[in-house]
Every structure is written in structure tokens, then in C-alpha cells.
Amino acid sequence: MSSDLLPSWNDGPAKSVILDFVARVTTGGEPDYVPPSERIATFDNDGTLWCEQPMQVQVFFLIDRVKQLAAKDASMSTRQPFRALLDHDIKALHAQGKQGLMELAFAAHAGMTEEEFDEIARTWFASARHPKFGRLFTQLIYQPQVELLAYLRANGFKTFIVSGGGIDLIRAFAEGAYGIPREQVIGSSARLHYELQGGRPVLMKAAELNSFDDREVKPANIGLHIGRRPILAFGNSDGDLAMLRYTKSGQGARLALLVHHDDAQREVAYDREFKLSPLAEALDRATDYGITVVSMKNDWKTVFPET
Structure with missing residues (x-):
């Protein structure tokens, strides 16, 4: 070969x-x-x-999604675990565990169609960059x-x-x-x-x-x-x-x-x-x-x- x-x-x-x-x-x-x-x-x-x-890409996507939702509902930024997301509290996020973060993600993504979510995700991927690598x-x-x-x-x-x-x-x-x-x-x-x-x-x-x-x-x-x-x-x-x-x-x-x-x-x-x-x-x-x-x-x- x-x-x-x-x-x-x-x-x-x-x-x-x-x-x-x-x-x-x-x-x-x-x-x-x-x-x-x-x-x-x-x-x-x-x-x-x-x-x-330092976290799965899913979590970075979730952080930005929660920011969008918190701009419409200010009380979200005072509630855990949403507050930990917005504060980039890595320790608190790790404490959630992988399944906890997935459940949190689905809560933040609820109330939309599959097609609507796909459009939001594709738009995010077009510009979202890694904090360390800048890519x-x-x-x-x-x-x-x-x-x-x-x-x-x-x-x-x-x-x-x-x-x-x-x-x-x-x-x-x-x-x-x-x-x-x-x-x-x-x-x-x-x-x-x-x-x-x-x-x-x-x-x-x-x-x-x-x-x-x-x-x-x-x-x-x-x-x-x-x-x-x-x-x-x-x-x-x-x-x-x-x-x-x-x-x-x-x-x-x-x-x-x-x-x-x-x-x-x-x-x-x-x-x-x-x-x-x-x-x-x-x-x-x-x-x-x-x-x-x-x-x-x-x-x-x-x-x-x-x-």
C-alpha cells in the first residue's frame, strides 16, 4: 500500500x-x-x-443560544445553570456533567421546528470561532x-x-x-x-x-x-x-x-x-x-x- x-x-x-x-x-x-x-x-x-x-462545541453553541434568549428574558441570566453558561463558569458547567448539559441544551432549543433549528445552527457555524485557536x-x-x-x-x-x-x-x-x-x-x-x-x-x-x-x-x-x-x-x-x-x-x-x-x-x-x-x-x-x-x-x- x-x-x-x-x-x-x-x-x-x-x-x-x-x-x-x-x-x-x-x-x-x-x-x-x-x-x-x-x-x-x-x-x-x-x-x-x-x-x-476546553468544552464540546455543543456547549459553545449553547452559550450563544442562551445569550440570545436572555436578551429577551432577563431573568434567565440570574438562574442556574443558565448563569454559569453566561459567566463561562467552566467548573460549574463541568459539574453539570455531559448529560446535564445535553438536557440543558434541549431546554434552550425547545419550541422550534427541526428546520428552524437547522437554520440557526448553520448561521452560527458560519461565524463562530474557537476562543483559543481563533478559527x-x-x-x-x-x-x-x-x-x-x-x-x-x-x-x-x-x-x-x-x-x-x-x-x-x-x-x-x-x-x-x-x-x-x-x-x-x-x-x-x-x-x-x-x-x-x-x-x-x-x-x-x-x-x-x-x-x-x-x-x-x-x-x-x-x-x-x-x-x-x-x-x-x-x-x-x-x-x-x-x-x-x-x-x-x-x-x-x-x-x-x-x-x-x-x-x-x-x-x-x-x-x-x-x-x-x-x-x-x-x-x-x-x-x-x-x-x-x-x-x-x-x-x-x-x-x-x-x-
Whole structure:
């Protein structure tokens, strides 16, 4: 295999494992051959496909959304946890936990149609920038992963996002950023209600959590929405461990990968201390579980795309 297949990956064990796996499952007549219909690859989003520090992009979007709402309802700025959002109180936000923040997000997004939310999200992505890197959030996707997604699709894989982030927010940018269409995004979701507006059927977002797509819920939602066990899965935290182990436990050739954020110079170095999405068990027991750890520092030539 040519080393140019994944040009933003350094030559080494991680890249070799990926290239070897894809070659084995796509070569007809070989023992590990997998038909195209079964070549399912699932990727976490936050921290796996784009930057999630110092908080997930979902939280930055929520902060700006609450600012808009507080401008219309001043009392919101005095109530917790909205006050913590507006004050950028990282400690208080971390205390909410990932599910708490998702429930807060859905409360702030309620009372609009799916189409209205999509327009708000697309408008926000067009101008919102990361506070540290000064780039659009959509420019903080990981170039090596974009290449990997394209490489897998070129070899007959169907690529899915399986994320703890809000499904509607991810759908607003995933196709343009990753080449993954809306219908191949699985994420945390609010309940939707069907109603008529001026005789037109619409789906309204409710202030109720429908599914928090993290940890053991990820494999359950894969079964519900995809109906096939993946043969490749990529994550970056303990929230992805159930998905990685579910993938590895199937019959035949399987590959589970884990991004380790160990590059403080080009991004952020962190793992078990990130309260919203820690990496501990998955890192400590990667060898036991047959998971390939990908070092951002050593395995990636570059992190973000060139602007």
C-alpha cells in the first residue's frame, strides 16, 4: 500500500494496522473478506473527529443560544445553570456533567421546528470561532480523520457518526465537513412532536431528552438505527468504550481505534482529567480489549486542515 493513501498520518504501527485491515477485508477470496454491505465504520465526533477542548462545541453553541434568549428574558441570566453558561463558569458547567448539559441544551432549543433549528445552527457555524485557536469551529476538524473517512468510503465502507453530541447540531455541518450525510448521524436527541402549523405538518423540538447517546447507549442505538455491528469503530474516551468493545466482539476481522490527545503543542494534552468526557479505562485496558491507540503527537503529521 502506498504511504500516500493517508498523507496526514505518519508511517508507523497505527497507520499500518489501518491499511492492513482495509486491505484484508476488501480483497476478494481472502479469509477476512467482508462484503461491502457489511463494511460499517462508526466514529465518535467530539474529540475523535474535531476538537472538544476546553468544552464540546455543543456547549459553545449553547452559550450563544442562551445569550440570545436572555436578551429577551432577563431573568434567565440570574438562574442556574443558565448563569454559569453566561459567566463561562467552566467548573460549574463541568459539574453539570455531559448529560446535564445535553438536557440543558434541549431546554434552550425547545419550541422550534427541526428546520428552524437547522437554520440557526448553520448561521452560527458560519461565524463562530474557537476562543483559543481563533478559527471557525468547522476548521477544527482533524485532517487525518477526514482522510481516513474518505479512504474508507473509497474502499466500500459506509461511515457513520455515533456521538454523545446533539444529533441536530451535528447534522447541520457533518456532510460538508466529513462527507457523512444527515441520515448517517446518530447522536443525543430531544423528543419530537408532530403538529400542524397553518395546515403544514412539522416536527417540533420539545424540552425533553429522548436519548443520551453515550457509553452503553451507543451500541444500542447502532443496533436500532444501523442494524449491523460495525467492523471498524473509532473513539477517544470511556464514553466510546462500549461501542469499541461491541465492534471488536463480532466475528471475523475487526478494528477498534482510540485517539489519545497527547499533543499539547498542536492541540491539547488530556485524558482522564477531562471531567466531561474522561479517558481512563479505555486507555488503561486498550491492550486487553484489543484496541489500537492512536497518538495524536506521534501518529499524525498534522492535526487541523490548512486554512
